[in-house]
Amino acid sequence: MPDAGCCRVVPQSRWRPDRGARLDGVRDQRRDNQKGGVGKTTTAVNFGAAAAELGHRVLIIDLDPQGNASTGLGINPRTLESSMYDVLLHDVPMDDAIEAVAVRNLFLAPANLDLAGAEIELVPAFSREMRLKNAISKVRDDYDIILIDCPPSLGLLTVNALAAANEVLVPIQCEYYALEGLGQLLRNVDLVQRNLNAELHLSHIVLVMFDARTNLASQVATEVREHFGDLVCQTVIPRTVRLSEAPSFGQPITVFDTASRGALAYRDLAREIAGDPPSRA
Numbered sequence: 318m319p320d321a322g323c324c325r326v327v328p329q330s331r332w333r334p335d336r337g338a339r340l341d342g343v344r345d346q347r348r349d350n351q352k353g354g355v356g357k358t359t360t361a362v363n364f365g366a367a368a369a370e371l372g373h374r375v376l377i378i379d380l381d382p383q384g385n386a387s388t389g390l391g392i393n394p395r396t397l398e399s400s401m402y403d404v405l406l407h408d409v410p411m412d413d414a415i416e417a418v419a420v421r422n423l424f425l426a427p428a429n430l431d432l433a434g435a436e437i438e439l440v441p442a443f444s445r446e447m448r449l450k451n452a453i454s455k456v457r458d459d460y461d462i463i464l465i466d467c468p469p470s471l472g473l474l475t476v477n478a479l480a481a482a483n484e485v486l487v488p489i490q491c492e493y494y495a496l497e498g499l500g501q502l503l504r505n506v507d508l509v510q511r512n513l514n515a516e517l518h519l520s521h522i523v524l525v526m527f528d529a530r531t532n533l534a535s536q537v538a539t540e541v542r543e544h545f546g547d548l549v550c551q552t553v554i555p556r557t558v559r560l561s562e563a564p565s566f567g568q569p570i571t572v573f574d575t576a577s578r579g580a581l582a583y584r585d586l587a588r589e590i591a592g593d594p595p596s597r598a
């Protein structure tokens with residue numbers, strides 16, 4: 318099973334073909350089990366926090382039952398009154414689930430393990446692929462950027478993310494199996510694009526976990542750029558210990574270690590992808 322990722326939605330009114338909603342990377346499940354994720358959550362949380370720092374109003378939707386984006390932003394999944402599970406299965410308004418986090422302009426729609434049941438419970442549900450899109454439509458204009466952090470499998474939760482997004486952002490790890498599973502993700506994006514959501518497109522590929530000490534990382538980066546050209550962001554996210562430590566403190570890297578290489582890289586990425594925030598009167 319491939320592994321899909323983090324999607325972004327921007328309000329229709331402000332949507333440009335090169336900006337929008339997005340979903341991240343793909344990887345072979347077998348490798349996931351051995352190696353952990355590809356960097357979807359890390360990218361959603363830290364790109365989101367850096368864009369919020371620039372002045373964008375950012376909503377991160379945690380769509381992974383593991384709730385890593387939620388805990389990584391300091392939200393305790395056990396104390397939630399409502400979560401994305403209630404939004405998707407019990408028609409709780411998105412606004413009721415959204416929490417402010419300790420970063421200005423940054424908001425979170427959290428998830429906890431309840432969401433694991435959604436994958437099954439959604440199967441017989443009415444309009445099961447469109448639940449997230451419908452929930453987002455009520456809050457869409459309240460945010461400049463909506464990021465959806467996807468679970469590691471391509472089930473109904475991910476299909477909901479793809480149906481709700483207009484852009485897909487894929488992090489690619491600068492390692493030997495970098496492109497493994499990517500074909501499957503692209504086919505799924507294509508399927509959703511043709512059947513559920515004509516706006517959807519792969520908008521950005523971000524090279525992550527780049528280790529400048531290895532030739533392999535540079536070779537992979539070159540190969541990905543040859544293959545995907547301008548879709549690949551100029552900004553490359555380095556592999557750093559600080560980036561992996563920040564979530565256990567419930568903080569994005571921009572707060573946890575504000576001058577670190579990881580923080581600088583995610584700020585560059587936010588400037589590259591999101592640009593300046595809209596001016597507000």
Ligand SMILES: Nc1ncnc2c1ncn2[C@@H]1O[C@H](COP(=O)(O)OP(=O)(O)O)[C@@H](O)[C@H]1O
Pocket residue numbers: 353354355356357358359360385469525526527554555556557558560561562564
């Ligand atoms: N640039 C990086 N440098 C170091 N560790 C990273 C980096 N990006 C992610 N990680 C770590 O790798 C693991 C998987 O990342 P994560 O973002 O959770 O992946 P996914 O959401 O795709 O499963 C986590 O432990 C995370 O802290």
Ligand SMILES: [Mg+2]
Pocket residue numbers: 354357358359381385466467
């Ligand atoms: Mg994750």
